Amino acid sequence: MLFNSYIFVLAFLPIVLLVWWSPLLNTRFRLISLVIASYTFYGWWDYRFVALLFISTLIDYRCGQLIHKSILKNRRLFWLVVSLISNLGILGFFKYSGFFAKSINSLTAWIAGGGEIPVPDIILPAGISFYTFQTMSFSIDVYRRQARPTESFWHFAAYVSMFPQLIAGPIVRYTEIESQLRSIPEKINQNQFARGIYFFVIGMVQKVLFADLIAAAFEPLMENYQSLAFVGSWFCMLGYTCQLYFDFAGYSNMAVGLGLMLGFSFPQNFNSPYQATNISDFWRRWHMTLSSWLRDYLFIPLGGSHGKHFRTLRNLVIVMFLGGLWHGANWTFVIWGLYHGGLLAAYFAIRSWKKIEIPSLIGRWVTFLLVVVGWVIFRSSDMTMCGNILASMIGLHGMYGSPEDWTVIQKSLPLLISLLFIVFCIPNAWNWNFKPRWQTAVVLGSLLALCVLRFSTESPFLYFQF
Amino acid sequence: MSETQNDLKIDKQSKRFCQIFLISWLGAFGLIFLTNYIVNPYGDYGTTFFRPLVQTARNDKVYLLSQLNTKPKGVIIGSSRVMRMEPDYLKSIFGYDFFNFGVNSAMPEDYLAILRHYEKRCGKPPEMAILGVDIYSFTDALPMDSRLANCPELFDNLTELQGDSVQKWKTQFTRHRKLVKENLKFYMLKDSLRSLKLELWDGGKGDANNEFISNGMMVDRLTKKQNADGTFDLAKEIEFHKSDYARRYNGFDSLSKIRCEYFETFLQECYEKNIKLLVFLTPLHPELISDLEEKTTFKHRREEVITYLNDQCGKKHVRFYEFSKIDSFQGIADDFHDGVHATVMNNRRIINCMIPRISGKKNNAF
Incomplete structure (x- = not known):
């Protein structure tokens, strides 16, 4: 059963809440x-x-x-x-x-x-x-x-x-x-329940109105990834970057919301990861519960960062290698894990060698670019696809691509820009100061109705495959 | 304010928040449902405040037939491909009125429903019926058209489909459930808003391209305008049908038994009621035919349908004309609106070939 399905929202959830309370x-x-x-x-x-x-x-x-x-x-x-x-x-x-x-x-x-x-x-x-x-x-x-x-x-x-x-x-x-x-x-804690509604609807909007819409825009182009040019490949990968975030963060927020409606508090899983100023910061903000799991049950038992430098670097690479493998049984996930392990090790090595102050804006952009490159590996079904997309992203396959691609891109560009603006500049649901006002209730009620209208196209969450 | 009082206040506010959220959510659904019901963009609900966005030929033709003072003696039955067949041209041949009852995506169940509705509405069966059959109408890959189910005047004539009262109730329930479910979909709301915009701001321009005149014939304003502007691009129109029909024929592996049964019932009723019936296979553009023959099962299905129609029509002494290729009726390839819809001129050629005595008349198509 999917959270974004008629059966869940209109039958399963109301019944469960009625029985539970x-x-x-x-x-x-x-x-x-x-x-x-x-x-x-x-x-x-x-x-x-x-x-x-x-x-x-x-x-x-x-x-x-x-x-x-x-x-x-x-x-x-x-x-x-x-x-x-x-x-x-x-x-x-x-x-x-x-x-x-x-x-x-x-x-x-x-x-x-x-x-x-x-x-x-x-x-x-x-x-x-x-x-x-x-x-x-x-x-x-x-x-x-x-x-x-x-x-x-x-x-x-x-x-x-x-x-x-x-x-x-x-x-x-x-x-x-x-x-x-x-x-x-x-007895129901009304405030907690209201917060649950807030998280659930925000998560639903992230999934149904953001992630699914941008996926519908770039997925047709991705089907012919061999013919993508510079603009098309960046459009697709930035689209995927947004889709992955909104899809997964959306699910996490819905989970937190449902938990609150049942009277449970779950930990935060995303903290505006694309606003991270370095790669270590990114991993403290992306899939936080997995990162902390890997830290506490793998990295620290391996020796953490207390031994020699080489040992710390080795531990980072091992942990990220296993983290990559956890995501899926495919060499692309292994390489993606090693890529991030390498980035973390490089970041740790540079930081221990010399304390360099990088302006946060530059740090953000560099981190974001490195993460996007990582998503290319993550999204690819094999390394040939990965190499092809990366080659397009550095302009080896031309600039604009076919006129049909260009038309699709122009049509969906405002959506992509809006989503990038949200991930870069807007605080996430946990950082908003939620107050149970009636205006918020009306907005959230209408948004959920709009989301339910879009359930006709079934779209599972990306992280279900892991 | 003490902490407890503050907590109580927040608790009260939160309770109100939850209530308003629930009301807003259900209210938004209600509003959307009502909008879609009233605007009725696909002509599903029977409300007629606004023009539907899609062609609802079945409802339109039922309405047009009911408005005629003199009930026509002849009827043209078939899909959108016969919509441009002229009742007036037929009148000049036979001397009595015809009504064009061509409806979108007509299948054999539509033929039967139309014939029975005609008899009910006019009080007696037609003297003559001209039936244009599409090869594709014998597919099993396509379910009964929802527009037939949404036209009670036609659908109610198909007792074969409805069964006993329990089954009838079940069918109705399924249909209404589907209508409610369809109502709560995003594209429906989008099209309702589009329909509203067209009606309220653009003066109802949306549906002005195709229109049925009182005798049921379709007037195609868009093509006329495009021809006048020099913007009509037949090749582009055919291209669209190439992909559309290639997809359709991919699931068309044999003739549908149930549709054959409907067709045979139709023939039987015409035979029993002494209706003069002419059956012809509707033409396709030669370019589309060669493309379909190359890529799909079209060639085999065409042969099967021809054999079947020859056989069935022969049994009931009905004349059957195989006009799927334009050479068979001296048609002209340029006289198409697209890959499947022949123009008025090609339709006249079809009539001329079916009724050879026309050649000596003044209104000769040539």
Whole structure:
């Protein structure tokens, strides 16, 4: 089920809210209703993956309890390893087995001209990368004694499957929501609910009116990327840059809004990332919950930035390499991760070597350009496509391209400029001082109605594929 | 103000915010629904305050027929390709009035619905019917035209489609559900606003290019104007149909059984009611034909349709004319508005070929 669908907005959400806030149900039943709703939401795509979600939940629930109860360190470590292996095993099987087989086949074909490992044809379950990281953080936090596992299975199942953030984040850690799950409010906090509406509608506008509209403008050009010239390639890549941001930030804001409507606070996932003044700043603002996850569960355990310089640089590259791989089973994602790892390492090296003050405006532009180049790799299905687009972006394929392309670009240029203005100059939804005024309610109500009218063209969120 | 009082105030404000949000959201939907219903840009809802943006030939022809004092004895049935066939020209041959009941994208179910409606409206079946059949009308790839479903005067005649009362109720429910769903779509609102703009600010210019006169014939003002300006580009028009029809024929793999049944029922009713019937296959521009023959299943479907029509018409002693290629009726390639719509002159040639005795008459097309 998509947030931007009739069934979700007109049926699923109202029913869930009515049941959740029903005075007739006690906390336990409310949690059960939330789990049922979340499994329904998830099973709407493919009911078979509900079992996978359930198994993953069950394993981590049990492992969490066993880690907590064990006194011996080795035994605690054993259950942690069981949890990690099962999580990474599920993720690896569903997400990377095909990629692995294909890569081995290519390698053996290159070396010895043969060798065929059968490539499994597996459908990737939606949101698997997100909920796997959530459950892994739970096991690690319990092992580190930073979290206390719950006795109630429903409590834990609600944490893992909570439908607002199940498919595409934010990646919520157990420690962030534990206390909220333990003390679920029985009455609606009107202010929180109003803020929830605000975040949900803003997110919907970002997705339906910004991301989808700009995608419709540049996607037809991208289909013939070989024929793109300088202007066309920049138009497409700037369009994609905006689409990706509004699509993902839109989803995150909707998730936060839905969470607030249910009485939960989720962490912020985007903080105007294209206003970042350097690449490190960018990663503190883009997909913040993933960045902090990688920092706390990967970068710091690897030694963080406390060792020698070389070690820090190595850690940065490893973390970003794995971050790239997390996004998808394709070499372009790996190279994109390494590209960002390289940029972070270069930034760290320069900063430790000499303290250079770069004017923030120049810093912003340089960072933005580097990020756009990164999105070329990210968007490309293979490196040939990537090379082609990059060549067009430096003018190797002419200036304006075909008159048809030029007509499309001219028609959609005002939209692109407006979106770039928004990402560069307008504060994000978290930074606006929201006040529950009636004028705001009228505007948001009308905007949501307008968004619902556009649901006829189904468009899933880009990050669902990860 | 103490913190608690402040909290209470915010809580009250927030509650009001939520209520107003809900009212605004539902109100916006209501307003949009009402606008689309009243403006009715596609002629779906039966409201007639504004002109629909699309051609609603079925509703228009039903209305025009109802306005005629002298009920015509002859009727022309078919798709938009027969809309330029002149009732007056036929009158000069047969001596009685004809009505052009050509409707957009007519399929065999339309032929039957029109025939039955005609009888209902005029009190008796027509003496003569001229039916222009399109090869494509026997496809299964296209569902029944929604404009037929939205024209109760025609649709209600198709009892075959409606079944028993439960099925009828089900059909009605599905149709209304679809209409409500369609109403709440962005393009509908966009076209309602466009329609309003055309009507209120541009003086209703939007629909002035094509118009039906009282005998049902279409008057094409745009082509006339373009011809006068020297801006008419036939090649461009044909180009559009090349891609459009290539797409259509790609899903057209065999003749639709249900559409054949409708056609056979139509023939049977004409036979039983003693209606003089002439059937002809409507022509396409030669350039479009060669393109379709090269890229699609057109050639096979054309042969199948010709065999089928020869067979069926033969059984009911109905004369069938194969005019899909212009050579068969001495047509002229330049006398097309586009790839599929022949001009009045080519339509006259079709009539002349079907009714050879015209050659000695004053109103000879040549």
